[in-house]
Amino acid sequence: MISPAAAYRNLLLFVLPALAVYLVFAVLPLATSIVMSFFQTSGASGDTFVGFANYVRLFTHPTISARFWNALLNNMQYFAIHLIVEVPMGLLLAALLTSGKLARSEGIYRTLLFIPATLSVVIVGFVWRLIINPLWGLVGFPLLGTESTALTTISLMSVWQYFGIPMVFLYSALLAVPNELVEAANIDGAGGWTTFWKIKFPLIAPQFGLIAILTYIWTFNGFDLVFALNGSAPGPNYSTDILGTYFYRTFFGSSGQLADLDLGSAVATVIFLTVLLVTAAYFWLIQRRLKSYSV
Amino acid sequence: MSAPDLTIPAARRRQDREPWTMERIIVHALLILFVLLAIGPVLIVIINSLKTTPAIFGGPFDLPTAKTFSLEGYRRVFTRGNFIVNYRNSLIVTVTTIGLTVVLSTLAAFALVEYRVRLASLLGGLFVLGIMLPIRLGTIPLIQMMLAWRLMDTLAALILVYTAMSIPIAVTLMVTYFRTVPTDLKEAARMDGASELRTFWIVLPLVRPGLAAVAALTMLPVWNDLWFPLILAPSRQNQTVTLGVQQFVGQFMNDYPALLAALTLGAVPLVLLFTLFSRQFISGLSKGYSK
Numbered sequence: 187m188i189s190p191a192a193a194y195r196n197l198l199l200f201v202l203p204a205l206a207v208y209l210v211f212a213v214l215p216l217a218t219s220i221v222m223s224f225f226q227t228s229g230a231s232g233d234t235f236v237g238f239a240n241y242v243r244l245f246t247h248p249t250i251s252a253r254f255w256n257a258l259l260n261n262m263q264y265f266a267i268h269l270i271v272e273v274p275m276g277l278l279l280a281a282l283l284t285s286g287k288l289a290r291s292e293g294i295y296r297t298l299l300f301i302p303a304t305l306s307v308v309i310v311g312f313v314w315r316l317i318i319n320p321l322w323g324l325v326g327f328p329l330l331g332t333e334s335t336a337l338t339t340i341s342l343m344s345v346w347q348y349f350g351i352p353m354v355f356l357y358s359a360l361l362a363v364p365n366e367l368v369e370a371a372n373i374d375g376a377g378g379w380t381t382f383w384k385i386k387f388p389l390i391a392p393q394f395g396l397i398a399i400l401t402y403i404w405t406f407n408g409f410d411l412v413f414a415l416n417g418s419a420p421g422p423n424y425s426t427d428i429l430g431t432y433f434y435r436t437f438f439g440s441s442g443q444l445a446d447l448d449l450g451s452a453v454a455t456v457i458f459l460t461v462l463l464v465t466a467a468y469f470w471l472i473q474r475r476l477k478s479y480s481v
Numbered sequence: 482m483s484a485p486d487l488t489i490p491a492a493r494r495r496q497d498r499e500p501w502t503m504e505r506i507i508v509h510a511l512l513i514l515f516v517l518l519a520i521g522p523v524l525i526v527i528i529n530s531l532k533t534t535p536a537i538f539g540g541p542f543d544l545p546t547a548k549t550f551s552l553e554g555y556r557r558v559f560t561r562g563n564f565i566v567n568y569r570n571s572l573i574v575t576v577t578t579i580g581l582t583v584v585l586s587t588l589a590a591f592a593l594v595e596y597r598v599r600l601a602s603l604l605g606g607l608f609v610l611g612i613m614l615p616i617r618l619g620t621i622p623l624i625q626m627m628l629a630w631r632l633m634d635t636l637a638a639l640i641l642v643y644t645a646m647s648i649p650i651a652v653t654l655m656v657t658y659f660r661t662v663p664t665d666l667k668e669a670a671r672m673d674g675a676s677e678l679r680t681f682w683i684v685l686p687l688v689r690p691g692l693a694a695v696a697a698l699t700m701l702p703v704w705n706d707l708w709f710p711l712i713l714a715p716s717r718q719n720q721t722v723t724l725g726v727q728q729f730v731g732q733f734m735n736d737y738p739a740l741l742a743a744l745t746l747g748a749v750p751l752v753l754l755f756t757l758f759s760r761q762f763i764s765g766l767s768k769g770y771s772k
Contacts, residue, residue: 188596193596193598194596194598196595196677197595197600197604199592200591200677200681201589201593201604204586204588204589204652207645208649211623211644212611212642212645212646213611213614215619215620215621215622216614217619218619219618219621219622278511279512279515282511282512283512285508288509296763297755297759298516299515299516301523302522302523304701304748304751304752304754304755305523305705305748306705306707306722307705307707308723308726308727308730309526312526313526313744316525316541317525355766355767357763358766358767377504393767396770403613406615407617410707410708414727430708433617447621450621454619461615465613
């Protein structure tokens, strides 16, 4: 046996390299961002503590706040579309893959269906813009050029790219469902549909909840696809602006907007809290109860 | 051809001989539909990258014929674009990140499982929390750090950030693998007077599937990321493939054969790698995030 003192020493020696990189390049920047949001760092007199002034500006300045609320609402819609299309689509495909009707073709389907998730957003954006091009594509209507349809269109492109993630996630959860339970249900005369909803789904409910909350976190970190398609001031008329592109503009600047690191830090903090509060609430209120059903 | 495939369990072989019931046909039909939806757009890009411009617009869904086949797009990508450099950068960044992540997280996970002191569970929890941490939100201080350390616009900046981003999920995943290693083996090693590092080496082969899962899981977000290359390594000589293709698309808006060739070249390596490592990726994804 190892003495407690030696255990502590060994633990620290082994963990330290990973911990240091993680703390310095992930935790520290985020913490610094939160601290910075209470300061004015660009002034001539060095850093000045300004309390909530950056937040007041973010929430009350006419154009800054209008754009912020717009990006937040758009981001909610972006998430909602992923939640109601991508996650159920992943569940459906996972259910089909594990339906026991496929034999050897299961792996082939799984691999082919996952291909979009391995593509970069540049390809996804380009190929879909090509397909829905109003001049000679499949749709004779400018889906991306119209304010009311642009965000939904981009969201669905993203759904097309990422449905493989909830699919394989729920697929492996379904594979872990004990076969005896399914066979018992079959002997009792339950069909595929009944077996799925009465036996399999309740057992994978925790994973279903988890992929829903991960989708929330990932969509509120969204940026790449919107930027690849529409740049950092995503139009038409900011109708596809989400928090990621809004945040990018505040610290990077754009036409008609100067880079503002302090405001950017406040934006980062607000996004962080938006993600943190919902995630914490989810784990506190829902995930614990789901766990109690699992075996 | 004659040797029977022994890896497929008897239950599955039985399925193959099952009659084509209605239910079975519906399952296959739905999956085929979704497969077409998934790979159709990708095939459109690849097919059209091999055609002349008039043929792309004349019949975007036609296969290239002897008349319309052309590799001009690929030639122009290599002469006008920066592809060799882009590829080199992406390879350096991705491979180094994977290497660092695998080494650091394996060491950490071994210790978190091995030394069951109070601090270990605290540290383990800190890593689990990191899985949820939106690292992009720390971008402003990261820029300032990289400027202060003269790492701005270098591949090293990307590697450090990506390693930090990958460590939480990698550690959490490796912990689940180390938990399966029998204690007897480690105790036997220690009885023989092996040092802790030596014990780690002895155990390492047992968690090899975990190493592959970490590598597969780390590769995808790093190779395809657009945010950090754009901000931390934007100059021409440091661009990764994803950023390079993005800029190429912006510059050569009307040169469709070249654009499609660039997109194909950007996508193919990862699609191939994932076809090979999909099993590892799936087990990594499900075990890592199911904590």
